[in-house]
Each structure stands twice: as C-alpha cells, then as structure tokens.
Amino acid sequence: MKTSQKGIDLIKEFESFEPNVYVDAVGVSTIGYGTALFSPEAVLRYANRSITEQEAQGLLELHLNNNVEPYINDLVKVELNQNQFDALASFIYNVGAGNFRNSTLLKRINDGSGENEIRYQFSRWNKGRVNGELVELAGLTRRRMDEQNLYFETISTKKKIVIVAAIVLTIILIYLLYKKLN
Numbered sequence: 001m002k003t004s005q006k007g008i009d010l011i012k013e014f015e016s017f018e019p020n021v022y023v024d025a026v027g028v029s030t031i032g033y034g035t036a037l038f039s040p041e042a043v044l045r046y047a048n049r050s051i052t053e054q055e056a057q058g059l060l061e062l063h064l065n066n067n068v069e070p071y072i073n074d075l076v077k078v079e080l081n082q083n084q085f086d087a088l089a090s091f092i093y094n095v096g097a098g099n100f101r102n103s104t105l106l107k108r109i110n111d112g113s114g115e116n117e118i119r120y121q122f123s124r125w126n127k128g129r130v131n132g133e134l135v136e137l138a139g140l141t142r143r144r145m146d147e148q149n150l151y152f153e154t155i156s157t158k159k160k161i162v163i164v165a166a167i168v169l170t171i172i173l174i175y176l177l178y179k180k181l182n
Contacts, residue, residue, distance in 0.1 A: 001073060003064050007086025010150060011060065011093050014143045019050035025137060026128040032056030034093070035063050064089060071097040077110045087151035094143065095125055115152055122148045 015034030021043060024030045029037040033056050037043045051059075072080070072088050080088070092100045100106055105121035113121075126140040 001080065001082070001085045002069060003089040004082050004086055006083070006150070007089045008060065008064075010086065010090045010146060013146075014090070014094070014139065015060075017053055017056055019052070019056070021046050025130060025139075031059070033060045035059040063093065067097055068092045071100060075101055075106055075110075078112065083153045084151050087147040090143070090147050090150075091122070091125070094140075099125075118151065119148045122151070 012033050015032075017033055018031060021029055021031050021037065024034070024036075029043045031037060031046050032051055035056070037046065068089050071092060072085060076088070088100075091105075095103075103121070103125075105118070105125070108117050108121050122144045123141075126136055126144050127134050128137050128140060129135075130137075
C-alpha cells in the first residue's frame with residue numbers, strides 16, 4: 001500500500017512547512033514538512049538555502065517511499081485498510097521505523113488486539129526528550145489522538161455501510177412481498 005493524500009495531509013498538519021533547516025523539539029535537524037536530516041551531509045546540503053513547498057513535498061514523499069511505507073508493508077501482518085495505513089504512516093514518519101518495529105503498538109496490531117488497547121498504545125507515544133528529559137508534548141498528544149481516530153475511522157464507516165445495506169435489503173424484501181401479495 002501507499003500513503004493516500006489523507007495521510008499526507010495529516011502529516012503536513014502536524015509537521016507544517018519550514019523552508020530552512022531547524023532543530024526540532026527533540027534536537028533533530030529538520031527541513032520542509034518535518035523531514036529529518038540525520039546525516040551531516042544532508043544537513044550541509046540544505047544549511048545555506050531555503051527550499052520551496054514543492055521541494056518539501058518531494059522530500060516528504062521520498063521519506064514515505066523509502067523509510068515509512070516499506071516498514072508498514074513488511075512489519076504489519078494483518079490486513080489494513082487505507083485509513084489504518086495512513087495513520088501508521090503518520091506515526092512512523094514521526095517516531096521512526098526502528099521505534100515502530102520494536103513497539104508494543106505493532107505487536108498489538110499484529111495480534112489482533114481490540115480498539116481500546118491499540119488506542120492506548122498510540123497514546124503512549126506522546127513524549128519527547130527535551131534537555132535530556134522525557135516530557136509529554138502537547139503537540140504529540142494531539143497528533144496521537146488524530147492518528148488513533150483515523151486508524152479507527154473505518155469502524156464507524158463500516159457500521160454505516162452495514163446499516164445502509166440492511167435498510168436497502170429491507171426495502172427490497174418489502175417490495176417483493178408487496179408484489180407477491182398483489
């Protein structure tokens with residue numbers, strides 16, 4: 001699977017566009033839509049220039065293609081719908097594939113845990129190291145809530161589809177009974 005526009009929009013909402021290299025809340029050199037620059041070469045490549053939103057979009061998509069989507073496709077052993085994939089893409093874009101690989105969230109998804117447990121596992125990832133101390137960050141708390149809601153959005157959508165299908169079938173059955181009686 002690939003990240004949809006809905007997933008990209010979620011990432012952009014929390015990362016916001018920054019045309020110049022900056023150091024994020026946990027001390028990582030970053031540019032564009034939260035694209036981490038881990039190597040000194042990458043930092044130097046962007047250090048003395050600004051990038052456009054189009055370049056930032058390209059970096060975001062490249063990061064998703066190389067460092068996020070392959071891990072979801074390889075590590076998640078259960079079938080995901082698009083919203084679930086997008087929620088996990090946003091999560092991994094933020095915390096990194098290595099953290100996801102070793103997370104209890106991944107274990108709970110793969111073992112088929114229920115909604116409450118998976119929501120809890122998402123919510124645990126709302127902290128970052130600031131000045132060496134692990135602290136809760138309000139932005140991460142909001143992001144994890146939005147990711148949880150997107151991950152489970154399909155539950156309510158599926159219920160709506162089932163209800164509509166039941167109504168349509170009921171109408172058809174009533175119509176057929178009416179035709180048979182007349």
